[in-house]
Amino acid sequence: MAASDDLFLRAKHRTYSGLTEDAERVWTGPFCFIQAADPQLGLMKAWRDGDCDGGGDEWAEEVELTKQAVEAVNQLTPRPRFMVLCGDLVHAMPDTPFRGGQERDLKAALKGTDPSIPLVFVSGNHDLGNTPTPSTVEQYCSAWGDDYFSFWLFYDASACPQLKDAQEEWLEEQLSRVSSSSSTVPKHVLVFQHIPLYLKSPDEDDDYFNLQRGVRQNLMDRFKKAGVKAVFSGHYHRNAGGCHGGLDMVVSSAIGCQLGDDTHGVRVVVVTADGVIHRYHSLEQLRTRGIDEDLRKLLQA
Secondary structure, eight states, X not given: OEEESSOOBOBTTBOOTTOOTGGGSSOOSOEEEEEEOOOOBTHHHHHHHTOTTSOOSOOHHHHHHHHHHXXXXXXXXXXXXXXXXXXXXXXXXXXXXXXXXXXXXXXXXXXXXXTTSOEEEEOOHHHHOSSXXXXXXXXXHHHHOOOTTSOGGGTOOTTOHHHHHXXXXXXXXXXXXXXXXXXXXXXXXXXXXXXXXXXXXXTOOOOTTSOOHHHHHHHHHHHHHHTEEEEEEOSSSSOEEEEETTEEEEEOOOSSOOSXXXXXXXXXXXXXXXXXXXXXXXXXXXXXXXXXXXXXXXHHO
């Protein structure tokens, strides 16, 4: 979740280097950030083999794609304010073979990110397991940091009800804070999660790739009430989404394995005083041509 006069990121009680709350309270002009999803080291081989329940015993392709993404983002001018990875960092589930190697190699690939571009991690179902437990949540936090950027517990919290309650309390506190008339009114409020609220329509049927209807509607109502402008997610490995009642649902395809016709890429998000404009860019386009000219002009306004 992000909110402030400008934009700041908070996960539990953590503030990220270069994104401290006090430093971000004053609007200083348009800026951009990068939203990426699903590097998911190990899935490409597993998908080709038809064994996606396995962890995938090879992931050199995803490592190379992640390095390409880092290289492309590093050379952007102006520099993105931050880069957020919306979940499924690796393919191997917790406590399965290849998990440690995949995490190690992803961290090594991401170390090339310019220090001026903070990295923010969102947990996905492969990072925590489809039914998270206190143990898998702790493993994730130990490897990647705080876990409250995604709403995975709303999908299936049956094995960790106390953690769900804690997350629910945190979410309500954040939404109340940004919508309170007694606090500084934010220009924009954004939510980052792994599983989309929906893929095309808020009333679509429940699916592996979306949140269940009851959870979906509850979150949408609360997000709208709090003035959330957009929800950014991954998980689908294709671009999708829509806009309903002023709430933009943005589903971005993957750095890694593609399950549709999109190319490996990331989403460039430009934040102006009046709006949040976003567009998916292939890694090749971003590396050779940078961001689209119309988005670049918005940053110069």
